[in-house]
Amino acid sequence: MSRQTNRLPEGGLVDRTQVISFTFDGRKFKAHPGDTLASALLANGIHLTGRSFKYHRPRGIYTAGAEEPNALVTLGNGGRTEPNTPATMVEVYDGLKARSQNRWPSLKFDLLSVNSLLKPFFPAGFYYKTFMWPRSFWYRLYEPMIRRAAGLGTLANESDPDRYETAHTQCDVLVVGAGPAGLMATREAARAGVNVLLVDEQPLPGGHLTGEADKVDGKSGAAWAAGMADELRAMENVCILSRTTVYGRYDGMTFGAVERVGDHLSPDSALPRQRGWTIQTRQLINAAGAIERPLVFAGNDRPGVMLAGAARVYVNRYGVLPGRNVVVFTNNDDAYRTARDLSQAGANVTLVDSRAKEKVHSRGVLPASVEMHFEQYISKVKGRSHVGRVTLAPSGTEIACDLVCVSGGWTPSLHLLSHVGHRPEWDEASTSFVMKEPGDEARAAGGAAATFDLNETLREGSKAGKAAAEACGHGIPGKTNLPKADDLPAYHIEPLWRVPSAMSRADGSFVDLQNDVTVADLELATREGFGHAEHAKRYTTLGMATDQGKLANVNALGILSQLQGRPISETGTTTFRPLTAPAAFGAIAGQARGSAFRPIRRSAMHLWHENHGAVFTQAGLWLRPYFYPREDEDFAAAVKREVLAVRSSIGMVDVSTLGKIELKGPDAGNFLDRLYINAFSKMKVHRARYGVMLREDGMVFDDGTVSRLGESHYFITVTTANASAVMQHMEFCHQVHWPHLDVQFCTVSETWAAMAVAGPKARDVLARAVNGLHLENHAFPFMAVGEGTIGGAPVRVFRISFSGELAYEVYTPAGYGADVWEAIMAAGESDGITAYGTEAMTVMRTEKGHVAGPELDGRTTAADLGLGGMMSVRKNFIGRWMASRSGLEGQDRLQLVGLKPVRSDETFRMGAHLVKDIGVTGVDVSHGHISTSVYSPTCDHFIGLAMLRNGRERHGETLQVVSPLHDESVSVEVVGPVFSDPDGEKMRG
Amino acid sequence: MTQFQVILRKGEASRSLEIMEDDGLLICATGPDEFWVFSEQHDAQGVETVLGRMIGETASLFDQSHGRVVLRIEGPRTIEVLAKGSPLDFDALPVKGAAHTVIEHIPVLISRREAAGPYDVSVPRSYAASFIAWLEEAI
Incomplete structure (x- = not known):
């Protein structure tokens, strides 16, 4: 490990009392806490940090901030690999490992730098114009090849082991940037009493002041900023987020930001790596500063060419001298400070200014040792992997150097002012785009407003803070104390x-x-x-x-x-569009990854299902028992056993996931009459009825049961999938269409656990379990509703059947769900009561010809499904008139039918089409499609429900089922859709 | 904890329910014409009796006690933890008030008992395990 050759003997904000080490491309280097990877590399004399995107040209550290274009490195290994990280933003910690990118086999010797020699042949658009034929080669060969050669870092394939989180916060005023303008704005707004959130991307407050030699109130800029930040932190209504980048502004003054919580610490830290913030504010003060522009000349990309502002940041903030023989090339006054600071740090500095001598204001700041050339340009740079010499034009003067500092002026950071659509305008005086009309909710101060004088910036920040507070309805008490900065000559640019x-x-x-x-x-x-x-x-x-x-x-x-x-x-x-700066997906996703990507809903009986070997299936967010395999049973065997148990004796299924809505109020029945195609206002108390809802366009929306529990008290169930959609529909109808109706309703889906007890033994078993309710057929007929208790728990019992068997739905407050389930299980044990899952339920409803999700696919009318007779003609209801459009009533509609295979051992699948002749192809050969297909244990062959053109007239016809994707075709017979107990004797008996 | 959703009858919109802590109820406005009533002291019947005395027939009552699990969260980091999931402005949540919000896709109702907390998070029962998993990581 070598000495830090370019570290100045003193100065900077790094902690020189500690030495830490890091590696770059496997080589070990020393640094101090407070260094960035860029400053630490420069301290060790390293400029070359990467290869360029297209030509693989050697590139070096170019900036000292987030805008770094060249020094992009890959951090970490395996799942922690983080490519394309600007070395200028990486805080060095002991043990940090970084690698250069886009080079092979090594950074110094990169084989693909041959692209650089071929540069004349690779202009923009080259690939698209050249690799055109044969066309098929583009995806298979050309594009993969070009992509491999170009590009930046490579992503890891492993999953990221780090922890991320999200957070939300609200404030009255959001100040972006903790430079002089941002600090002043925060203080003034906070003094007025509003809540201020100050966000800054650096670890230290002060913005560019941390990199300047000039003083504020007699203190160094960094010390003044640190004092201000301490003062602000002590205020109750100020919150400061450092190491945080605001990446975007969205509608309604919502902002996104990423806080680098643990990035500057070793990966073993317990802290989350990053935190994604969603910020809600009333006012924005954009004090994000300005970004220096490069100058454009031949060879301006060589390692050793650097922005002038960045060079003095390395000197002043990090105590690093990035070069000893320096040429500063500028078109403006700001770079004179770089010449001054580098010269005072011991470098030999030559200044080249494109302007005429008399236009320059800042000659006076330079020490006498700095040689100046006016109305000159750099025309050529020598030195491939590092600058060695520049040639000036028109004079032809050659200057040997190891650092070229360039400044083309400053560009205000307007992103956050523009993201929601405001357009920046060109400002001749500052030669930059500025936001003249940022709207009432936003303002800019300092560099972001193209103000480059420090005293003016401080004043402008304070003014912006006051204005933002006033916009929030808070005036400022007392006088503002403006700090006084060293005066510098005025900024001029050409x-x-x-x-x-x-x-x-x-x-x-x-x-x-x-x-x-x-x-x-x-x-x-x-x-x-x-x-x-x-x-x-x-x-x-x-x-x-x-x-x-x-x-x-x-x-x-x-x-x-x-x-x-x-x-x-x-x-x-x-x-300008978000994101202004790259943000890791992890910080946006937060905890919502892997199994926590979305929540899981479990019924009150979930534990019982788990303990009894249920295989679960996902129904929306719900986990539902799919089937309960016993030893050695496969899916088919388990489902068959469950179905036969119900058909021959008794079974029970958890139907807690059904949407449940309770309605009260004198107009509840009237309200339901308007929602459903059939009527409920005249239904007797303690009765239930099947109901169908249409959409406005006349298509079937949902189905379920409606029960009347009292004179003005109804309870409805809707399908699991549509639980929230129906609720929203009802809210909309009540609030918009019929606000005059005195009806109150809310979802009680979570409040009631529900189970269906079905099979010939259902009455006997339930009678043993329930108290306070007589279940004999005459006392409690089909579609009756009653109340009782099971094991002391209150239950509502509905004689409703989905399976087609004698069946009851039992509802109990969810806290009793598991107890009631077990009580019924115990009561049915002697009759072999069998828990069944959703697949057995599907099989049985198909056998019974009951429609469900696959048939209610948004394209079917009630008439298509054979439910047209339910449509009342004596009342209005949603969808009534649209359902009577001629196109929805014609003969050619697809209508619900049943299917069975001609040869009973043949099978067919959902989605397959029905055709007359498999030999005929074309767009119009399909007569319909299969919506549901199952093996029916009751029939002992496959059965299906299908939507068939004019299907109700075609019972008895033989058709072909084809699924060209699977190369299948089977002969089927069209039958009625009800395979089991077509007269309903079982469920009514 | 006993929980009731109370929806005002047609034409009763302007009525505001008084906080009647003496009667062992915490009544929070949670939407237009909608209130949520919490009680640790009364069972469902008790709440119905007290509410009936207060408001008579002017609202419909829905017992939601079995549908929600309540987690009581306290300590100085409570808001910091809840704000990891919820966009709610907790400073704006009145003492003895409640607000519907969403945490990690889970609809929850958060009520503030005292100025310094605790906060009660009423979670739909089916989501409880997912919510607790989220909370454990967030803490």
């Missing part, structure tokens, strides 16, 4: 989108470093008619990938406007 073409080669001048887009690519895009900002982005990929054009966009727009000879304000800008 646009320089690229070094003039006569002086610098277009194909080596990179506009977008991350996507390897050069000036030549933009020229090509313009020539081929893709010169509009949105077209050029798609044509060249400029502004895509992780940095989303934060660095490249404005220069690209400037170049496009020059190429088209019109002002940049007319070239337009691309649209």
Whole structure:
């Protein structure tokens, strides 16, 4: 492990009392707590950190922030692999392991860098134009090959072992950015009494102040910011989230953010790795600062070329000198501070300014040792894996150097102001896009508002804080104390989108470093008619990938406007969309992963089912017993046994998942009459009836039973799948259509456990279990409703049959569900009572010809299902008129029929089609399809329900069932849909 | 805990139910014309009697006691934990008030007993095991 060659003897905010170690590409290096991976690598003299996306050119650390385009590394191993992480955002901890990306076999010697030599042949659009024929090769060969060669890091296939969580919070004012503007805004808004949430992506407050040498109130910027943050933390109505990136703004002032809770700690930490925040606020103050723009010249992507602002952050914040012989190339005054700070840190600095000498304000800040060149440009860079020399034009001067700092001006971070549709406008004075009309709920301050003077920024932040508080209805008491920062010469800039073409080669001048887009690519895009900002982005990929054009966009727009000879304000800008910065899926999913991806609903009898070997099936969120296999039984054997037990003796099934709704009020019956096709207001108390609901368009919506428990008290059941949809439908109808009806209703699905007891012995068994209710046929006939107790628990008993057997549905408050279930089981033991699952239930309802989900598929009318006779003509109900449209009544409708195989050992499957002749093909040969098919133990052959064209007239006809996907065809006979007890003697007896 | 869903009859919308803690009930407004009544002291019949005395025939009562499991959560981190799942603004939840919200896709009703908590989370019975699994990880 070597010495930190580029660490300055003093200065910076790193903790020099501790030395920690990390590895990069397997090599071990030293660092201090407070370093980022980027600052630590630079401290060790490492600039080369990656290979570029397309040409595999060597690339180095370019920025000191989240916008880093080049130094993307992969962290961790196995399931923890995290590719494409900007080294500038990785806080070094002891034992950190990082790897470079997109290189093979090694970073220094990358075989695919041959692409770089072939660059003239690989312009934008090259792949699409070249690899066109043969067409089939694109998916199989060309695209996989190109994808392997291009790209960034590689994802792991293992699942991520780390823990993530989500969190929600609310505030009156959200301040994004804890720089000077954000801190002042937070303080002023908080003084007015509103709740403020201050969010910042860095571990330390202060924003760019942490990287500046200039003072505020006589203190270093970092010390002033730390003091402010302490003051804010002591306020009850302020919350500060650091290491948190706000990635998007959504409708209704909702924001998404990711907090890096444990990323800076070893993976063994007990903390979650990241936390995904959903923030609800009333006001936004965007104090997210500004991002420096590159300058575009040939060789501007070489390792050792770096943004000027970043270079002074490395000096001032990290105590690292990224180069000793430095050329600073700028078109604005800000970079003079870099020249000053690097020179004071001991570097030999040469300043190259594209502007005329008299336009520059900041010459005075430079020490005498800094040599200055005005109206000069860098035209050439020498040094492949690190800069060694630059050539100036037009003078031709050559300067040996190991660091080139560039500044093309500053771009305000407008993303959060633009995400919900506000468009930024071009501002000539600051040569940047600004948000002049951000709306009433948002404002910007500081760099994000293109304000680059520190005192002005402090004032603007304070003003924004006050304004936001006022917008929340809070005035500010007392006077504001504005801090005083060191005065600096005013910021001046003269646009320089690229070094003039006569002086610098277009194909080596990179506009977008991350996507390897050069000036030549933009020229090509313009020539081929893709010169509009949105077209050029798609044509060249400029502004895509992780940095989303934060660095490249404005220069690209400037170049496009020059190429088209019109002002940049007319070239337009691309649209800002979330996410502003990459966010891990884990932080968005939180705990909702694996088996917790969605909740599971269990009935009150779930434990009994588990203890009795039930195999469960999912019905929506519910787990329901599918069948209960006994030793050596397979699915078919278990289902057959369960069905035969019910048909010959008695069985019981858990139907707690049915939707249950209770209605009260004098208009309850009237309300139900309007919802269902049949009438209930005149039904007697203690009676139940099957009911069908239609949608507005006349199709069947749901079915179930309606019971009348009292004069103005009804209880309805709806299908498990539609439980909430029916409730919503009822709420809507009541609130919108018929608010005058005096009816109150709510879901009681959870409140009642339910079980169906079915089979010839059902009455005898239930009579042994229930008290206070006579079950004899005359006292409690088919469709009767009564109340009693079982084992002391109150029960409601409904004589309803889905299976077609003599059957009762028993409802009890859910807390008694398991007890009542066991009591009935005990009472039925001598008769061999058998628990059955949903499959046996399906088999029996099919045998009985009862329709269910597969038949109620949203395309069937009541008449199609043979239920047309239920439709009342004496009242209005939802769907009545639409159901009488001629198209829904014609002869060619698909109607419910039964099917049985001509040869009793043959089978058929759901979804198969019914045709007359399997030899005829075409679009109109299908006469219908099978909706349900099961093996019927009662018939001892397969049976099916089908929707058949004009089916009710075709009983007795032989048709072919075909399933071309499975290469199957079987002869079937069309029969009535009821296979078991067609006269209903069993269930009524 | 005994829980009733109380829905006001047609035309009774303006009526507000007084908090009658003396009678052993906590009555929370949970929606237009809708209240939720909690009682640890009374069984269902008891609640019906007290409510009947208070409001007569002006509302329909639905006993939901068996349909919901109530988890009482207290301690300084209560809101921090609940906010991992719920978008509710807990500061805005009045003392002796309740609000419907969703935690990890589970519809829950959260009521605040005192200013400093505890918070009672009323969870539909079928979701209870899933909710507890979520809570254990969130804590």
